[in-house]
Amino acid sequence: MLYLKKYFTEGLIQFTILLSLIGVRVDVDSYLSNQLPPLREIILGPSSAYTQTQFHNLRNTLDGYGIHPKSVDLDQFFTTRRLLNQVRQLDRLSVPSTELNAWLVHRDQETVVSAASQSSPSITLDNGAGLEDLSSPDATPAMRGGGGAPESTYNPNAADSSLGAVAPEHSQEQGTRDGNDDLTKEDIDLIDILWRQDIDLGAGREVFNYSNRQKDSEEEKPRPEESKEGREAQESWRNGVNLQEAPPVDGETGESIPEQLPPCGSQTSLSFQECLRLLEATFPFGEESEFPTPVVAPEIGTANEEAPSTSQGLPLAPPLAPPLAPPPPHAEPQLDLEQQWQDIMAIMELQAMEVNSNSVDTSSSSSSSPEGAASESTPMGTFEPSTRSTLINQDVSLHQASLPSCSQDFPPLFTPQLDATSSAPRPTMLRLSSSNSSNINSSFGATNLTGLFLPPLINGTNNVTSTPVLPDPFSTLLEDSMLDEISLLDLAMEEGFSQAQTSQLEDELDSDSGLSLDSSHSPASPSSSETSCSSAASSSSTSATFSEEGAVGYSTDSEAAAVETDEGAVGGYQPGYSKLCRMSYQEFQGLPQLDNISHNHTYNLPLSSPFSDHPELPFSTGKKTVRDKQSSKLQPPQDLLDKQSSRDERRARAMKIPFSNEKIINLPVEEFNELIAKHHLSEAQLALIRDIRRRGKNKMAAQNCRKRKLDTILNLEQGVHDLRRDKARLQKEQMECVSSIRQMKQKMQSLSQVVFAQLRDEEGRPYPPSEYSLQYGADGSVLIMPRSMATAQPSRKPEKKQKDKKK
DNA sequence: ATCCAGTGTCATGGA
DNA sequence: AATCCATGACACTGG
Numbered sequence A: 001m002l003y004l005k006k007y008f009t010e011g012l013i014q015f016t017i018l019l020s021l022i023g024v025r026v027d028v029d030s031y032l033s034n035q036l037p038p039l040r041e042i043i044l045g046p047s048s049a050y051t052q053t054q055f056h057n058l059r060n061t062l063d064g065y066g067i068h069p070k071s072v073d074l075d076q077f078f079t080t081r082r083l084l085n086q087v088r089q090l091d092r093l094s095v096p097s098t099e100l101n102a103w104l105v106h107r108d109q110e111t112v113v114s115a116a117s118q119s120s121p122s123i124t125l126d127n128g129a130g131l132e133d134l135s136s137p138d139a140t141p142a143m144r145g146g147g148g149a150p151e152s153t154y155n156p157n158a159a160d161s162s163l164g165a166v167a168p169e170h171s172q173e174q175g176t177r178d179g180n181d182d183l184t185k186e187d188i189d190l191i192d193i194l195w196r197q198d199i200d201l202g203a204g205r206e207v208f209n210y211s212n213r214q215k216d217s218e219e220e221k222p223r224p225e226e227s228k229e230g231r232e233a234q235e236s237w238r239n240g241v242n243l244q245e246a247p248p249v250d251g252e253t254g255e256s257i258p259e260q261l262p263p264c265g266s267q268t269s270l271s272f273q274e275c276l277r278l279l280e281a282t283f284p285f286g287e288e289s290e291f292p293t294p295v296v297a298p299e300i301g302t303a304n305e306e307a308p309s310t311s312q313g314l315p316l317a318p319p320l321a322p323p324l325a326p327p328p329p330h331a332e333p334q335l336d337l338e339q340q341w342q343d344i345m346a347i348m349e350l351q352a353m354e355v356n357s358n359s360v361d362t363s364s365s366s367s368s369s370p371e372g373a374a375s376e377s378t379p380m381g382t383f384e385p386s387t388r389s390t391l392i393n394q395d396v397s398l399h400q401a402s403l404p405s406c407s408q409d410f411p412p413l414f415t416p417q418l419d420a421t422s423s424a425p426r427p428t429m430l431r432l433s434s435s436n437s438s439n440i441n442s443s444f445g446a447t448n449l450t451g452l453f454l455p456p457l458i459n460g461t462n463n464v465t466s467t468p469v470l471p472d473p474f475s476t477l478l479e480d481s482m483l484d485e486i487s488l489l490d491l492a493m494e495e496g497f498s499q500a501q502t503s504q505l506e507d508e509l510d511s512d513s514g515l516s517l518d519s520s521h522s523p524a525s526p527s528s529s530e531t532s533c534s535s536a537a538s539s540s541s542t543s544a545t546f547s548e549e550g551a552v553g554y555s556t557d558s559e560a561a562a563v564e565t566d567e568g569a570v571g572g573y574q575p576g577y578s579k580l581c582r583m584s585y586q587e588f589q590g591l592p593q594l595d596n597i598s599h600n601h602t603y604n605l606p607l608s609s610p611f612s613d614h615p616e617l618p619f620s621t622g623k624k625t626v627r628d629k630q631s632s633k634l635q636p637p638q639d640l641l642d643k644q645s646s647r648d649e650r651r652a653r654a655m656k657i658p659f660s661n662e663k664i665i666n667l668p669v670e671e672f673n674e675l676i677a678k679h680h681l682s683e684a685q686l687a688l689i690r691d692i693r694r695r696g697k698n699k700m701a702a703q704n705c706r707k708r709k710l711d712t713i714l715n716l717e718q719g720v721h722d723l724r725r726d727k728a729r730l731q732k733e734q735m736e737c738v739s740s741i742r743q744m745k746q747k748m749q750s751l752s753q754v755v756f757a758q759l760r761d762e763e764g765r766p767y768p769p770s771e772y773s774l775q776y777g778a779d780g781s782v783l784i785m786p787r788s789m790a791t792a793q794p795s796r797k798p799e800k801k802q803k804d805k806k807k
Numbered sequence B: 001a002t003c004c005a006g007t008g009t010c011a012t013g014g015a
Numbered sequence C: 001a002a003t004c005c006a007t008g009a010c011a012c013t014g015g
Helices: A004-023 A029-034 A036-044 A059-064 A073-089 A097-111 A126-134 A138-162 A167-182 A185-200 A203-218 A226-238 A247-256 A262-282 A297-305 A333-358 A361-376 A384-409 A410-422 A426-448 A451-459 A473-512 A516-521 A528-546 A555-564 A566-589 A592-594 A640-644 A649-652 A661-666 A669-678 A683-758 A787-792
Strands: A772-775 A782-786
Touching: A073 A669, A167 A592, A297 A516, A361 A787, A661 A669, A661 A683, A683 A772
Parallel strands: none
Antiparallel strands: A772 A782
């Protein structure tokens, strides 16, 4: 089923891309955005970072896409995803997705007039044109037939942007709505799932009902002319372009769209278009894309690849393209496409994460939006601001971030290309890179490194002065490094907190926790943590063997532990654990405010005094507050004993279980069986004992599990930091190499001058450097050859005019 | 009153 | 089949 869905969805997407490429506006964005989680899951696999996670509950995947919004794991989940993405991004240029969006938006504005055929920007004008074309009786069926799926999927969700451009087209829109009948069950199911998701997120079903009603009524009533403007406005602000307008008309648009996560749609619409561009970018284009394969390439490649790269080791990715598009234009298109898709999905995933991380309320707001927007009283007022704010926030930040600079620089150069075809996006990206690297370029541009170094190696290429046409690998290298430098900034910032603190944290943990489980901190691998955890657990269990005092790290049954007077070990683990939790989260999220969070539901309480049973407990390391778990369940303040003992302990006492919970839980099966065999126990007692054992073990397991999660996250974090550090180091080395190369080049130039100054032909005339160049053979020989020859037959070894041993 | 992190417990599935 | 373990999900608790 999943595979079917995958292929189906992919087919839709690809077809839509094709349509977009040929200039037909098909807004799959909303569809994609809505489907993001499932698509992501399908394409990229299960999202859980914990490989051991077993998704046995189908309902999880169906209802909430894996994680309940209130789940404690949600944060971990997103954080993990973020970390994973960081890892994945390491080999790519870390250009914030927001930047990409902003850039796109800007370009939209500028190219509104010129690029009429562009599908992506979803400019109103374009839409209008495109829609009108589509609305023509002939075109529509064709479109329906061809792109029926994507269009239909899109329409119900966000018909505003694509269809609503022209009011008269309402009929058209209705037609498409009627076309909803064409919706496959897949689509309907997806929509329904989305609804349910929204409901889960807090939006009442009535929202959808209402929106449905609204939609229905909307369909019934003739659409006012203003709808067009409204749609335009909303669309425009969805694109983050004109925020100022919109309000008056939106009530109209809000009706149908909002149910399908307008904000997400807007955001991903950009991203998706971006992706389209990137796809286009993969196609071979001008000289810029064609990198010579210089000797230096590998070096560059290594510099870029130190992270586990999903991108297939393209040596030098064009600055902006890298994160998304594996550049080598000559690469096999199929592979490229796949890679493209992966990258695209990664991007969208990132964006989705951002959206989600803002809070699920984004979606919830979207879900609620229809209500607010549709609400007759204030069509715009209620919902618009909120959703818009989210939208605007995202767009604006981006907008400010990259838009102005990039786009303004570019347009003049690339307008022709923009108009021409799909190559539009690519140039901008390239230019962005170039603009960023312009400084370095300028510095190195003067001294063309390739000129000196390539020729000798390649043996005969034109070199010394020329190569204006050929892109300089070093320049590209420098560009790349420049961009990387940008990322280095934040890297440095992050490094500041992470490296030292993390290591310190781990040290602390290691020292604090008396148990060996912290060996799992060995950042080596999650597996190690696994083993360590298991070892910890086993140690706890085995502890029972050498002493029933429960070296167990879990002091919930502190009573028992206390009884045995050996909770020393107990005290060790838990604090360490809790500390781990706290520290890890602070550390992990770098949120100082989290310091305050210390729940400290320590199991190892100062049990000594309260326990009438085991007054001897002397030293209970328990330091902190006592927590009585049962306050709710059991009668309030009975006695301190009950107050401070666990539920099971009290039950055991009530049932007069003759041995401690500690033993019940931690004894090996054989001993446990012997133990219960020794005493004549009632069925109820036996049942209780088994429950106690089960719960106790499960409690330990849960603690181990949680710890393992944290360890996994910490390890991932550590891995990310390590990789970043390596990246920074490699980049530094790269820069050093470049500088040394530059020095060598200068040296070579000066030496060449010396050589030419001393060289004389048979007639005693000097060789003018302008006409001759030096060729360096692999064997160390130096040849003089006329430049004309050098350029004429670069590949062949030029006939040497003279062999000079001067070197 | 609400949110949130920590914790215990249950259900489930794998070993 | 029994047991243990791992883990998602849920509820409870206290800050």
